[in-house]
Amino acid sequence: MVSNLVELRDLKVAFDGVQVLHGIDLDVRRGEAIGLVGESGCGKSVTWLAALGLLPGKATVTGSVRVDGQEILGSARPVLEGVRGKRIAMIFQDPSSSLNPVLRIGRQITEALAIHRGLFGAAAGSEALRLMDMVGIPDARRRFDLFPHEFSGGQCQRLMIAMALAGEPDLLVADEPTTALDATIQAQILDLLIELRAETGMATIFISHDLGAVSQVCERACVMYAGRIVEQGAIEALFESPQHPYTRGLFDAIPRLDGPRDRLIPIPGIVPHPQDMPDGCAFSPRCFNVAMDCRIRMPDLRSTADGRVLACHHPVGTTRRLAMHALETAS
Structure with missing residues (x-):
């Protein structure tokens, strides 16, 4: 029986022959929250972009990425599409660059529902409204047909979380989801991630520079430096010593x-x-x-x-x- 949801083994990444990730080993258990911390350029985001096959063609990725024991690294596109969004969803630090500016919000969420859960029409619309309510978008029915520029930065991040939840993923990778948000909105997003994890039981990878935020959201933390994990342990142990x-x-x-x-x-x-x-x-x-x-x-x-x-x-x-x-x- 497979005990871990996701297992990374000796994950390495090179761009045009230059090594940027030097053998990452990481286990993600079902339902747990792990923080990835370190300065910019340490390899936090690259680790999960590589795991999901989202790096550009010039990247060479080796090692092993297993989801419930199934190897996905180097798998055919249909296999990866069955994992992305449905098993592992990722939200990015800049929602304005992830949301399509010319499509209404309702269309973008229902599209995710159609792809990952086969919902269409009224069923998709009803579920999209439920997700918008879940992530705290006020007056969701009226705002269903608005465009991304008609929402604040914090609301756009909430919408990105709603889209990520559309596939009912087992693991949510949150890549610096509070970047460029003011302190009050940051606190609201962190509380939302904690509530959603408790409600859905999904595991969470929280990528951040903010050790305080990691301590609120996560049980375990991995400190990365120059493409390697240099320390990993329970939050309490890392903070105390x-x-x-x-x-x-x-x-x-x-x-x-x-x-x-x-x-x-x-x-x-x-x-x-x-x-x-x-x-x-x-x-x-x-x-x-x-x-x-x-x-x-x-x-x-x-x-x-x-x-x-x-x-x-x-x-x-x-x-x-x-x-x-x-x-x-x-x-």
Whole structure:
């Protein structure tokens, strides 16, 4: 019996021969919520675009992607079309570029219902209105025939979620769904995702830069850097004691509203370009805890005593701020 809904194994992606994803292993259990966090360029979105066969033709994708034990990577188009939308749905960070500006909203939702569930006519219209109500679109019947530009940014994102739900997916991949929304609307979208997961039982992949948002929505988090998972574990463990220096750096760059005021400590430098990767650990040029072996050998992803997985030669625990202050004093 297959215990996982989705299994990614050694998933790699290259564009024109340049490797951008370096062997992602990830299991998604039914009904769980997983956060993918990291800076832009770390490979979060590429991972799921590759898994669903949505990357452009110049991309070379290898490895394994299994849905309920069935291999879909490299499968024929009919197989992929049976997975996209119906088994795994994806909502993108910019709804204005995903919604068709010349088609009315009702038409776009009923089209998804026709493709994924075979609903047409009055049955499709009734179900579309139900989905619009479910995601919190006020006065759905009147707004059914409006165009996307007649909705606010937050409402457009809700409509994208309604379209994703049209196929009754087992897994919803939310790719930074709160980007460019104000704080109040962001909170509403996060609450909606939590409510929908509880109501439908679907699993959720939440891709975000916002660790606070991930902690609200998810039970487990994967921290990605330069096309690799560098730390993965339960939300509570990662927040209480992040072990990888990169994870520690992400937390220390978050403004805190509780406790004494303290200066934020940014992570120096930027994510390396895939064509200019350093030897050894990709994070070593930016790491405050770097040692000689870090610059020579890439650390393996290994399991730890508390149930997380970690790729680091020298885990740091909670010592980040002390170490950074010591570095600054020495310099």
